[in-house]
Amino acid sequence: MSRFTTQTVLVTGGTGGQGASHVRAFHAEGANVVIGDIDAERGAALAGELGDKALFVRLDVADEKSWAAAVAATEEAFGALTVLVNNAGVQNPPALIESTDRATWARILDINLTGTFLGIKTAAPALRRAGGGAIVNIASTMGTGGTAFYAPYVASKWAVRGLTQTAALELGRDNIRVNTIHPGVVATAFITEPAAGADAPIADFYDPEPFAVPRLGQPADITATLLFLASPHAAFITGAEHIVDGGLLLGPALKNEAA
Template identity: 80%
Template structure:
């Protein structure tokens, strides 16, 4: 039997490279999927592609009323909400701190951090009504160290780690587990295309050649981990952080000839 039969999953940023992969993965495992995104055209198209058990709702993660509407839509369409994936996120154009304007700083934190905070705040009562569930916040390997020229993004994702741990403590007795996934360089438009206001993409700064596993990650790599963390197989895991980066953070894998 599929792992998510009779369960409802809300994925934010659900039309993006990773988001759409997560939506498809949950749907393939029997879940009802609610696709939350600001891109109505792509969201409606993905819901139509999946057909039954898929519903699109326009969701601005920075707006609490938009969150309330999304959670209500999930419960109205499918009866309950069991899983929340806080996947929506944006990148800042690379710039040193001294040349980063406050509007950019605020926009990145509003979406990446406040959006995650509001998701937990609004979805928690619905998960409690369902008898428990799981929340996974998608962070980044940039939340485990410093990265020059990406201060807003790094700060937002570091903060998501602390928010996740706090939520895990607050919600654990309600049978709601909260964890983070920290993807490395995943082959999506997020890293292959420049951020708004930028002329270079993140992929321009990374080559997978030194990685222990010398390739870029695929969205499905993250989706498979996400399915595990939100399933009953992970029922004793909360407040934990899962890095999926092909060994990026290990340092370079030096190639030497055998003696």
């Protein structure tokens, strides 16, 4: 039996590179999938591709009413919500803190942090009604240390870590597990195309060759960890951080010249 045959999964940012990978994988494992995104055209197309067990809902993660409507549509369509993946996120154009305008700061935190907060807040009662489930928040390795020129993004992802651990403590007795995944540099448009207002993509400044796994990550690398954390196989894991970065945070690998 597929791991998610009786489950309903809501993925935010569900039309993006990682989001679409997550949606397709859950669907392939038997889940009902709800694609939450602001891009109605791409969302409807993905839902149409997947068929009857897929639903697109327009979801602005920074808007509490939008969240309420998305969760209500999920329960109306499939009866229950059992997994929430807070995947939606945006990057700021690189700038020194002193050159970062307040509007940019607010936008990044609204989507990356407040969006995750609202997702937990809105989905928790639905997960409780379903008898429990899992929330997985997609953070970043940039939320584990400082990164020059990316203060809003770094701050938002650091905060998601604390939010996740707090939610895990509050929801554990309701049989709701809450965990984070910290992707490294993953080959999606998020990395390979410039952020709005930027001249060059992050990929232009990153060379994976020195690291233990000398390649960019792929969306499937993140999805594999996500499927585990959302499944019953991770029933004893909550409040945990899962780094999926090919060894980026370890630093340069030792090359074995004799090999």
